[in-house]
Amino acid sequence: MSAVGFIYPQLCFSNNAIISTFPGTASMLSGVAAAAKAKGYKDYHVLGIAGDGGTADIGLQALSGAIDRRDKIIYICYDNEAYMNTGIQKSSLTPFGAKTTTTPPGKNIRGTLTVKKNMFEIIAAHNIDYAATASIGYVQDLINKIQKASLVDGPSYIHVFAPCPTGWGIKTDETFEIAKEVVDSGLWYLAEYENGEFTLNRNPREFTPVENYLKKQSRFRHLLEEDIIEITEARDRKWERMRRQWNKN
Amino acid sequence: MNRPPVRKYIKPKHISDYPVGPSFSAGYLTSDNSGWRTLRPVIDNDSCTGCLKCYLCCPEGVIYPKEGKIDIDYDFCKGCGICSKICRNKVIKMEKEKK
Ligand SMILES: Cc1ncc(C[n+]2csc(CCOP(=O)(O)OP(=O)(O)O)c2C)c(N)n1
Ligand code: SF4
Ligand code: SF4
Ligand SMILES: [Mg+2]
Numbered sequence: 583m584s585a586v587g588f589i590y591p592q593l594c595f596s597n598n599a600i601i602s603t604f605p606g607t608a609s610m611l612s613g614v615a616a617a618a619k620a621k622g623y624k625d626y627h628v629l630g631i632a633g634d635g636g637t638a639d640i641g642l643q644a645l646s647g648a649i650d651r652r653d654k655i656i657y658i659c660y661d662n663e664a665y666m667n668t669g670i671q672k673s674s675l676t677p678f679g680a681k682t683t684t685t686p687p688g689k690n691i692r693g694t695l696t697v698k699k700n701m702f703e704i705i706a707a708h709n710i711d712y713a714a715t716a717s718i719g720y721v722q723d724l725i726n727k728i729q730k731a732s733l734v735d736g737p738s739y740i741h742v743f744a745p746c747p748t749g750w751g752i753k754t755d756e757t758f759e760i761a762k763e764v765v766d767s768g769l770w771y772l773a774e775y776e777n778g779e780f781t782l783n784r785n786p787r788e789f790t791p792v793e794n795y796l797k798k799q800s801r802f803r804h805l806l807e808e809d810i811i812e813i814t815e816a817r818d819r820k821w822e823r824m825r826r827q828w829n830k831n
Numbered sequence: 832m833n834r835p836p837v838r839k840y841i842k843p844k845h846i847s848d849y850p851v852g853p854s855f856s857a858g859y860l861t862s863d864n865s866g867w868r869t870l871r872p873v874i875d876n877d878s879c880t881g882c883l884k885c886y887l888c889c890p891e892g893v894i895y896p897k898e899g900k901i902d903i904d905y906d907f908c909k910g911c912g913i914c915s916k917i918c919r920n921k922v923i924k925m926e927k928e929k930k
Contacts (some may be wrong), residue, residue, distance in 0.1 A: 596835060596858040721887045755912030755925075758888055 607632040608645035609615065611655040621655075627656060627732055634661040634675035639700050649708040649737045656731045670749045674699040677769070678816070679809050680801045682749075684713035697816065700743050706775040711736035713775040717743040719762030723772055723783065724805045730774075743770045751800025760798065761802040767795040768817045771824065780828035792817060832895050832904050835860050868910030868928050870904055875924035885914035885923065 597665040602610040611630045618626055625723045632641055636657035648655055664682050665671040672682040677698045687693040712734045716724040724742060731738035743764060752760055764770040768789040774781045792814045796802035805813075835858035843849050850875040879900040886894045886901060893904040894914060901922075903914075 592840075592859060592861045599859050693855075716892075726886075753912075755916045756888070757911075758913055758917060775913075 592687055603630055605640040606644055608642050608648040608657060609831050612648045612653045615653045615655050629656045631658045634663060635665040637672040638674045649710050652736045655737055658674055658742060660744040662744050662749060664749050666746045666749045679805050692804060705739045710739060712738040715741045715771060715773050717761045717765050717770055718757055719765060735782045763795045766790045766793050768821055782824055782828050839865055863906035865906055865908055870910040870912055870925040871928045872914055873926050874921055874922060877921045879922045883917055888917050890913055922929045
């Protein structure tokens with residue numbers, strides 16, 4: 583994983599763990615899986631955890647290759663929507679409008695100009711064995727999905743929405759609620775992809791207002807009404823398509 | 832609590848005491864990690880129902896079930912306050928850390 587630091591000789595896991603290179607979480611997992619197979623191990627999981635930058639930007643090629651080879655690995659991307667460790671730089675998973683140190687809002691430009699990369703469907707397009715989206719605000723759903731991934735005989739991918747207090751301008755005790763509200767407001771969604779089919783796990787009849795979600799975070803505080811309308815319309819277009827094309831639960 | 836115990840790290844004295852690579856046995860803790868905690872979660876009353884929601888949500892994994900209720904491992908708690916906010920029965924109160 584590229585996400586957890588250890589200072590020798592301290593290791594916080596009771597399991598064996600390795601820190602990968604930043605772009606190499608998936609290729610490292612491939613190597614570990616190959617070694618476990620060669621050793622004839624039977625009872626094990628090869629699990630990697632990496633951030634949005636490590637996954638959707640610099641590590642995408644390695645991840646794509648591992649899925650293509652159908653390596654038996656579980657890949658978890660925790661998405662805090664920017665490069666947080668190095669000081670809040672924009673990634674391709676930073677949402678439209680968000681303030682980062684590389685997308686500062688000013689008179690002419692109001693934060694991030696690009697929209698969040700659609701990683702879930704990019705991964706699904708590999709015809710992967712199992713992929714899912716989740717949020718730390720819906721913990722049981724997340725646990726169920728990890729459980730499901732652990733039973734897959736091939737690659738699996740879980741994309742977890744995970745707020746960052748420093749980067750988003752929220753209090754440390756608010757992360758759980760924000761991660762729930764993003765799903766309730768429709769700006770994130772809980773879904774699965776298996777056997778070539780998409781399923782929406784949660785299909786709210788009514789969304790909570792996008793504005794309430796955005797205005798709780800200082801990274802969105804500069805947004806104008808027209809920006810919020812744009813974000814709301816993009817949400818509605820996405821849900822119209824998901825509801826039309828995907829199975830509903 | 833089922834984490835490995837914190838133990839003293841004995842620094843190698845000679846080059847031959849060092850391992851060949853930068854690897855070590857898993858679960859080897861040599862220090863606690865709670866120095867940046869400014870608020871301390873305190874179990875304030877006994878209306879805990881043992882629902883274990885705080886146990887599921889603690890980002891540090893330092894809440895653990897104990898005799899139908901919960902306990903907190905202060906050696907690694909960072910004081911984020913999520914457990915306090917999440918508990919419907921207001922069992923956990925955040926207090927100023929006295930260190
Ligand atoms: C090849 C390489 N380039 C740059 C870095 C510096 N670096 C370390 S962490 C990090 C940001 C990671 O962002 P993300 O993957 O989103 O994880 P987060 O810090 O947000 O948890 C960067 C750029 C590195 N370690 N390796
Ligand atoms: S402290 Fe609160 S959230 Fe935690 S187990 Fe007890 S009642 Fe549940
Ligand atoms: S304050 Fe945070 S780290 Fe400490 S026990 Fe509560 S949830 Fe866990
Ligand atoms: Mg990140």
